Amino acid sequence: MKKVLVAYFSLTGNTEKMAQFIAEGVRISGQQAVIKRISDIKTIDDLNNYDGYIFGSPTYHRDITETVKTFLFFARKGNLAGKLAGAFGSYTHSGDAPSIVFETMEYVYKMVPFKLSSFRLKDDVIDTTEGMRACHDYGRVFGEEIEK
Numbered sequence: 001m002k003k004v005l006v007a008y009f010s011l012t013g014n015t016e017k018m019a020q021f022i023a024e025g026v027r028i029s030g031q032q033a034v035i036k037r038i039s040d041i042k043t044i045d046d047l048n049n050y051d052g053y054i055f056g057s058p059t060y061h062r063d064i065t066e067t068v069k070t071f072l073f074f075a076r077k078g079n080l081a082g083k084l085a086g087a088f089g090s091y092t093h094s095g096d097a098p099s100i101v102f103e104t105m106e107y108v109y110k111m112v113p114f115k116l117s118s119f120r121l122k123d124d125v126i127d128t129t130e131g132m133r134a135c136h137d138y139g140r141v142f143g144e145e146i147e148k
């Protein structure tokens, strides 16, 4: 069984819900998923030793937040190169954050980009069956890809 870390920031809880559904999807694929708020990742040991990483960030002012930026600088010290990378986040209109995070994972950390790329979901669909399914699918396919 492979181990996937789903690490996220969420101000008002929307991206947090996505994190939980995505982790469920990873588990549906038969892999282990650990969910952490990025504020709870304090040492490199908290970050290392996973087989794959899915980072979550909402979009504020067409950007990732300062908390996420600080985390991304910190995470460059991790042993992430060659690991499978995914990124997600909720948004209302522009949804820039997931692709910003995903690009950092691919180009800066030299991780392997997940074939479904980054994943963003409008905040008004997260609580619908369709929204939950979309998150489950993202996590499940990630779990299937990491097995290969």
Ligand SMILES: Cc1cc2nc3c(=O)[nH]c(=O)nc-3n(C[C@H](O)[C@H](O)[C@H](O)COP(=O)(O)O)c2cc1C
Pocket: 009, 010, 011, 012, 013, 014, 015, 016, 058, 059, 060, 061, 062, 063, 090, 091, 092, 093, 094, 095, 096, 123
């Ligand atoms: C002050 C403010 C600025 C925002 N800026 C953007 C934005 O630039 N683009 C966008 O798509 N959504 C924007 N949003 C909407 C949030 O991304 C959306 O509410 C998201 O679901 C919040 O996620 P969270 O609950 O995980 O914090 C903004 C929201 C607030 C309150």
